Every structure is written in structure tokens, then in C-alpha cells.
Amino acid sequence: MELHDVWFVLIAVLWTGYFFLEGFDFGVGVLTKLLARNRPEKRVLINTIGPVWDGNEVWLLSAGGATFAAFPEWYATLFSGFYLPLLLILVCLIIRGVAFEYRVKRPEENWQRNWENAIFWCSLIPAFLWGVAFGNIVGGVKIDRDFEYVGSLGDLLSPYALLGGLVTLTLFTFHGAVFTALKTVGDIRERARKLASRVGLMTAALALLFLLWTQVESGNGKSLVALVVAVAALVVALLANRAGREGWSFALSGVTVVAAVAMLFLSLFPNVMPSSLNEDWSLTVTNASSSPYTLKIMTWCAGIATPLVLLYQSWTYWVFRKRIGTQHLAEAAH
Incomplete structure (x- = not known):
């Protein structure tokens, strides 16, 4: 396997971890x-x-940085063509982070309500737009012979891409509802499980349609296996949630996310950004990659840094593993 193939896989892993x-x-x-x-x-x-x-x-920053260094042509075309949607995602992530920190800085009702609204909208919009973006990456966009995007913003809003946005929005909401049931106690835990069941059924219908569409248009044998795993994991996650097995349900909803993202990248390879105008103008792992020397240095750096990041994040989740409820808020205030 060539180094550019290795880095395609590593970038796919980073995006999978992020999602x-x-x-x-x-x-x-x-x-x-x-x-x-x-x-x-x-x-x-x-x-x-x-x-x-x-x-x-951190996974988003790593994925973006790795794409910039390993596949500069991919990065340049992606960020020039998807400039407005990616800018909107970036603005949402900034406002969302500020909202988490500033929401409790003042006691006024309007102050806290406005920041809470910001958290809601700045979570919903990126969850939808990431699906639209990857729908366009996999489905193909208007790239000319110079590897430049020549389409308009409206071209990015195709039915396939919009369906991808609905899939990521509902899938992330289901994933979040199962996580909430796993991390909380009392009435909110029970209501999270019931909501997860309703959202999960909607997710299953939309995801099946989107993944089958992807398989028909650009799939292969490996992507078909990932499709089956994604759908099966989602169905079993719903059953586990109904049975009150939140841990299994969360793990399986995570498998659904992983398998679905894996299917997209398996359908994409060896392209990194197909051209809908001419297949010969598509960006591939070969014509979009950096020099072998650059990829070699990056591989050594990734081999050292990645285990440290994984250890730190695993430790963080272990430390904050306990369930919480409204009664814990009262104790903290006291």
C-alpha cells in the first residue's frame, strides 16, 4: 500500500472518530x-x-490538518468550493463553544435563554451541513480540468446531498439521545430512551434510503458490507434501547456511525473528490497528494501523537463516566 493510500485511510479514521x-x-x-x-x-x-x-x-482539527498536509489539492478544491457552508459550520462551532462557557456567567433569564438557543441552533446546523458536505463529496461536484470547483452554491443542494444532511442530523440526534439515557438518571433518562426510539425509526428509514442510493451510484463489494453492518447495528441499537440496555445501545449506535462513514469512504476511494463534469478531472489519492517525503514525515509524527491523544481522551471519558441528574445540580449549588 502506497503512503497516499495510507493517509486516505487515516483521514477516513479521523473523520469517523469525529462523527x-x-x-x-x-x-x-x-x-x-x-x-x-x-x-x-x-x-x-x-x-x-x-x-x-x-x-x-480535536478530531476535526486533526482531519482538516491532515487533509491540508497530505492532500493539498483536495483541501484547496474543497474549501474553495464549499466555502460558505464550511464557514457557517466554523461560525456555529465558535458560537457554540462560547455559549457553553458564557451561559452561566449571568443570572438573567434572557441571557441564559439566548445562549441556550445558540447551543441548539449551533448544534443542529453543523449536524445537517456535514451530511450535505459529504453527500456532495461522494456524489461528485463540478470540478474542471484545473481541479477547480466551477459550480454554484445551489449546485451543492442536490436531493442526494440534502438527504445526506437529514441522515446525519437524525443519526446524531439518536446517538445523542442514547448517550443521554446512558449518562443520566431519573425521569430524563426514561424520556431520552423513548425519544431515542422515535428518532431511531426515522433515522433507520432515511439512512437505509441514503446508503442504498450511495451503493447503487458508486458502491462496491466492500461498501456493501459496511452498509449491511450499519443497518444491522442501528436495528439492534433500537432493540437494545427498548430493552433498557443503554450501554449496548450507545455502542451499537456508534457502530452505525462508524460503518456509515466507512461506507462513504469505501465508495469514494480511489477518488477523494469526483468530478461530475468529467471522470478524468476527478481528484484522486494520486493526483491530489503531497510528495512521498512529506507523507513519510507526517506518518512518523502521526505515529507519535495519535496514541497520546487517544490515551488522554480515554482517560477523560473514564474520569467523567458517572451518571448525573437534577439532584446533582442542587448538591453542587449547595
Whole structure:
């Protein structure tokens, strides 16, 4: 396997890790409107991801940095063509991070409500737009012979891409609801399980349609295996959630995310950004990659840094593994 193939796999792993971790993170943000009935319950939901949300975004930074260094042509075309959607995602991530920190700085009702609204919308919008972006990457966009995007913003809003956005939004919301049930106690835990069942059924229908569409258009034998794993894991996750096995349900919803993202990258390879104008103008792992020397240096750096990041994040989740509820808020205030 060539180094550019290795780095395609590594970038796929980074995006998979980001969607697995930030997926339930976004989902919990969406649930602050859909599930929480009052401010204490919103505090509980936000506290479930409070210690980990910023660490989850490390995977996005790593994926973006790796793409820039390993596949500069891919990075340049992606960020020039998808400039406005990616800028909107970036703005949402910034506002969302500020909202987590500033929400409790003042006691006024309007102050806290406005920041909570920011958390909701700045979780929902990126959850949707990431699906739209990857729908376009896999489905193909208007790239000319110079590897430049020549389409318009409207070209990015195809039915396939919009369906991808709905899939990531509902899947992340389901992932977040299962995580909430795993991390909370009392009434909010039971309501999270019931909501997860309803959202999960919607997710299953949308995901099956999107993944089958992907398989028909650009799939292969390996992507078909990933499709079957994703659908089977989602069905079993729903059954585990109904049975009250939150740990199994969360693990299997995570497998669904991993398998679905893996299917997209398996369908994409060896392209990194197909051209809908002419197949010969597509960006591939070969014509979009950096020099072998650059990839070699990056491989050594990744081999040293990646285990450290994994150990740190694993330790963080272990430390903050216990369930919480509204009664813990009262104890903290006292």
C-alpha cells in the first residue's frame, strides 16, 4: 500500500472518530430543545458533554490538518468550493463553544435563554451541513480540468446531498439521545430512551434510503458490507434501547456511525473528490497528494501523537463516566 493510500485511510479514521464523538455531542445540543422541559434539565444535558465537547473537536482539527498536509489539492478544491457552508459550520462551532462557557456567567433569564438557543441552533446546523458536505463529496461536484470547483452554491443542494444532511442530523440526534439515557438518571433518562426510539425509526428509514442510493451510484463489494453492518447495528441499537440496555445501545449506535462513514469512504476511494463534469478531472489519492517525503514525515509524527491523544481522551471519558441528574445540580449549588 502506497503512503497516499495510507493517509486516505487515516483521514477516513479521523473523520469517523469525529462523527462518532461529535455526533452525540451535537445530538445532545439538539436535545436541549427536544427533550429538556426546564432549565435544570437543560443544565443536566449540557453537563453530560461539558467535560468532553472541546476534546471531541480535536478530531476535526486533526482531519482538516491532515487533509491540508497530505492532500493539498483536495483541501484547496474543497474549501474553495464549499466555502460558505464550511464557514457557517466554523461560525456555529465558535458560537457554540462560547455559549457553553458564557451561559452561566449571568443570572438573567434572557441571557441564559439566548445562549441556550445558540447551543441548539449551533448544534443542529453543523449536524445537517456535514451530511450535505459529504453527500456532495461522494456524489461528485463540478470540478474542471484545473481541479477547480466551477459550480454554484445551489449546485451543492442536490436531493442526494440534502438527504445526506437529514441522515446525519437524525443519526446524531439518536446517538445523542442514547448517550443521554446512558449518562443520566431519573425521569430524563426514561424520556431520552423513548425519544431515542422515535428518532431511531426515522433515522433507520432515511439512512437505509441514503446508503442504498450511495451503493447503487458508486458502491462496491466492500461498501456493501459496511452498509449491511450499519443497518444491522442501528436495528439492534433500537432493540437494545427498548430493552433498557443503554450501554449496548450507545455502542451499537456508534457502530452505525462508524460503518456509515466507512461506507462513504469505501465508495469514494480511489477518488477523494469526483468530478461530475468529467471522470478524468476527478481528484484522486494520486493526483491530489503531497510528495512521498512529506507523507513519510507526517506518518512518523502521526505515529507519535495519535496514541497520546487517544490515551488522554480515554482517560477523560473514564474520569467523567458517572451518571448525573437534577439532584446533582442542587448538591453542587449547595
